[in-house]
Amino acid sequence: MIDGSFLRALFARLRRPSLRGLVAGLVGALAAILPARAEPVFPPAGSLGLAPPAGMTPAKSFAGFEHRSGASIILMEMPPEAWDQISQKFTPEAVAASGFRVKGEREALPVQGGEGFVLRGSQSANGLTYTKWVAVVRGAPGTGLVTVQVPESAAKQVPGKAVEAALRTIAFRAKASVADQVAALPYTIGDTAGYRPVVVFAGNSLILTEGPKDVDPQGEQPAILITPSLGQVAVPSGGEATLARRVFAAHKDARDVAVTGEESSPRGSAIVVRLRGTYTDTRTSRPMAMTQTMVFEGDRYLRVLGFADAAKADALARAERVAASVALR
Structure with missing residues (x-):
């Protein structure tokens, strides 16, 4: 047992110059041996972060980090209630359909102030094979999805x-306000045309709506979805309209998609493709109308999708006003 007299004697000895020098030397040696604690880096206005591997820097077009070799870490934030659904879907069997070949079972991942798990494996895309990690985590601000992809050729670099x-x-x-998150997006919005921002996700995408509901699972309110491309996109000159039609037809929760109008025009150095159309909502069987504006600029594009009940033509006209005011930074 250490009593008070022992501690008093120890402190008295530490006041001697020779022992103070010895202690200082030991502290210095330990600092050289032990690695410094890595502090997490957060995207602007983001609540989910980590300390990236050496050589990875904050990404410019998405929330996360990138490496010159093509390796990337994508951080996606979701509401707290997404945990139950996401954690059930991310199993080795469930993700196999996406081409993610998981090695072993999912493993618990310690998260300060929360919990999580990680899946490890590989996936092929665009002629390359990537080593891949997917971590699903949650903490007080919400649920997070962390996806790491490293080309096999970059295994030594990352x-x-x-x-x-x-x-x-x-x-x-702590989560930033919606206004602060909007201000950190890689694009600006000059005219919201009566819509209001509701949620930012993946650090680069925004949902706006018109109406009192922040959560609208049945799609009763007009809404706008703005999403930029992730990184560089190889779109051949003259192929912009083809890509625009393909993604228009692939709209989630839509069937019987029909294009009713198409326009292409230059905007400075960019090409703008605007489509209008109709579809049936698979959740409610309601007839809906949709407008999509895609701005192709260099090796990037920006997609603005507006959708509303087919009877609300004015809402779609104002969605096109929003699209006309959006510009990449």
């Missing part, structure tokens, strides 16, 4: 051990 260490630094901080 080694697996460095990725594993980074995943163990995942952290949450």
